[in-house]
Amino acid sequence: xxxxxxxxxxxxxxxxxxxxxxxxxxxxxxxxxxxxxxxxxxxxxxxxxxxxxxxxxxxxxxxxxxxxxxxxxxxxxxxxxxxxxxxxxxxxxxxxxxxxxxxxxxxxxxxxxxxxxxxxxxxxxxxxxxxxxxxxxxxxxxxxxxxxxxxxxxxxxxxxxxxxxxxxxxxxxxxxxxxxxxxxxxxxxxxxxxxxxxxxxxxxxxxxxxxx
Amino acid sequence: xxxxxxxxxxxxxxxxxxxxxxxxxxxxxxxxxxxxxxxxxxxxxxxxxxxxxxxxxxxxxxxxxxxxxxxxxxxxxxxxxxxxxxxxxxxxxxxxxxxxxxxxxxxxxxxxxxxxxxxxxxxxxxxxxxxxxxxxxxxxxxxxxxxxxxxxxxxxxxxxxxxxxxxxxx
Numbered sequence: 053x054x055x056x057x058x059x060x061x062x063x064x065x066x067x068x069x070x071x072x073x074x075x076x077x078x079x080x081x082x083x084x085x086x087x088x089x090x091x092x093x094x095x096x097x098x099x100x101x102x103x104x105x106x107x108x109x110x111x112x113x114x115x116x117x118x119x120x121x122x123x124x125x126x127x128x129x130x131x132x133x134x135x136x137x138x139x140x141x142x143x144x145x146x147x148x149x150x151x152x153x154x155x156x157x158x159x160x161x162x163x164x165x166x167x168x169x170x171x172x173x174x175x176x177x178x179x180x181x182x183x184x185x186x187x188x189x190x191x192x193x194x195x196x197x198x199x200x201x202x203x204x205x206x207x208x209x210x211x212x213x214x215x216x217x218x219x220x221x222x223x224x225x226x227x228x229x230x231x232x233x234x235x236x237x238x239x240x241x242x243x244x245x246x247x248x249x250x251x252x253x254x255x256x257x258x259x260x261x262x263x264x
Numbered sequence: 265x266x267x268x269x270x271x272x273x274x275x276x277x278x279x280x281x282x283x284x285x286x287x288x289x290x291x292x293x294x295x296x297x298x299x300x301x302x303x304x305x306x307x308x309x310x311x312x313x314x315x316x317x318x319x320x321x322x323x324x325x326x327x328x329x330x331x332x333x334x335x336x337x338x339x340x341x342x343x344x345x346x347x348x349x350x351x352x353x354x355x356x357x358x359x360x361x362x363x364x365x366x367x368x369x370x371x372x373x374x375x376x377x378x379x380x381x382x383x384x385x386x387x388x389x390x391x392x393x394x395x396x397x398x399x400x401x402x403x404x405x406x407x408x409x410x411x412x413x414x415x416x417x418x419x420x421x422x423x424x425x426x427x428x429x430x431x432x433x434x
Contacts (some may be wrong), residue, residue: 088307094304097299110306114313187289187297190290203336209288210295222406258378 055169064090066133077124088117093147095143098210101194102147102202103154112146119146137220140211144203144221186244193243201236204229 064072064086075083095116099109119142123129129138207218215233218225245256 059355060403079318080312081315084311085307088310088314092307093299093302096302099296100298100301106301106303110303110309113302113306114310117310118313118317123316125318161291178367187294190287190294206295209291210298212295234284237287240291241283241287 069135070133073124076121077127077129079125084121087120091139092117094211098140098143098206099147099150101206101210103150108150112143112150116143116146134220136213137217140207140213140217141221143211144207171176189244189247190240193247196243197236197239201232201239204218204232205236208233 069090072083072086076087092113096109099112100106103109103112116139120129120139180196192220194205197205204222206220207213207221213221214228215229218224218229222229223244224232
């Protein structure tokens with residue numbers, strides 16, 4: 053099992069998280085700082101991955117935390133160890149709302165768009181930065197997944213949720229989610245390999261399958 | 265590889281295929297890249313937004329009102345009660361509901377005089393009936409029998425005419 057590229061994820065033990073959430077509900081500023089420190093990056097990453105827009109991602113991040121604070125302030129959430137699924141369900145719904153708004157304006161997503169994403173070169177297969185190329189190729193490949201598969205991938209990898217937590221969000225059985233995840237990975241792999249073969253027709257195999 | 269707190273999920277994990285494991289590791293790195301793109305100061309802006317949503321809005325001088333005094337509230341209540349009582353009294357006096365249900369004192373006096381007159385007439389009739397009325401009735405019955413007897417004696421031996429013709433002429 054490959055455990056490289058593990059994102060640094062600040063985490064809190066469930067009991068500690070319950071305490072932080074309870075303090076935040078009482079308006080404790082330091083508790084809110086902890087919650088934002090724990091989850092803002094992940095919420096932002098999930099929104100950015102789906103919307104490819106940093107301004108929108110920031111807007112969504114703020115909106116999600118304001119919603120959380122309002123609900124906690126109104127005692128509309130009872131802490132039962134499900135804070136993370138609750139937080140990312142709100143995030144997912146908010147991202148869906150923005151996707152629907154965007155789809156009404158019917159703005160097609162061109163590959164050139166990804167070149168404009170900050171810090172990313174144009175997805176040129178001949179780039180010398182092979183690692184960045186892999187990332188760009190994967191980002192393009194994700195756009196070809198179904199909405200359901202894409203949501204599951206972002207919840208899993210950007211939200212860093214367990215399959216159990218994703219099951220709580222989507223209401224799907226864990227077995228279904230595991231199978232869906234496996235199928236989505238295979239599809240991503242297939243798309244990447246197809247693009248690699250088109251780029252390097254003489255190459256018998258790209259190095260995407262190898263761990264670096 | 266992402267964190268997964270459930271051990272069963274680790275057992276069920278899918279990555280016997282190294283290519284899929286590598287794809288997943290690239291996904292993790294993609295997620296990290298998206299997270300690293302978070303602009304500076306976003307966390308503080310989020311905290312500002314939260315504090316605005318939780319904290320009450322700042323109070324301006326124009327919003328400051330002197331506390332309501334209990335005496336003023338009570339004076340308003342007493343005035344309202346007095347107004348209600350005055351209105352009710354005026355309504356009752358104007359409508360005079362007693363005029364239709366109880367007689368006027370003058371009517372009382374007239375009824376009493378009429379009753380006394382009736383009693384006087386009663387006693388007068390009673391004195392008239394004291395033997396004299398029965399005697400008058402007896403005299404009348406004797407006279408009626410005498411008249412009947414005279415009539416019978418007059419009609420004895422008289423042939424009554426009976427018409428045989430039927431021409432209808434009288």
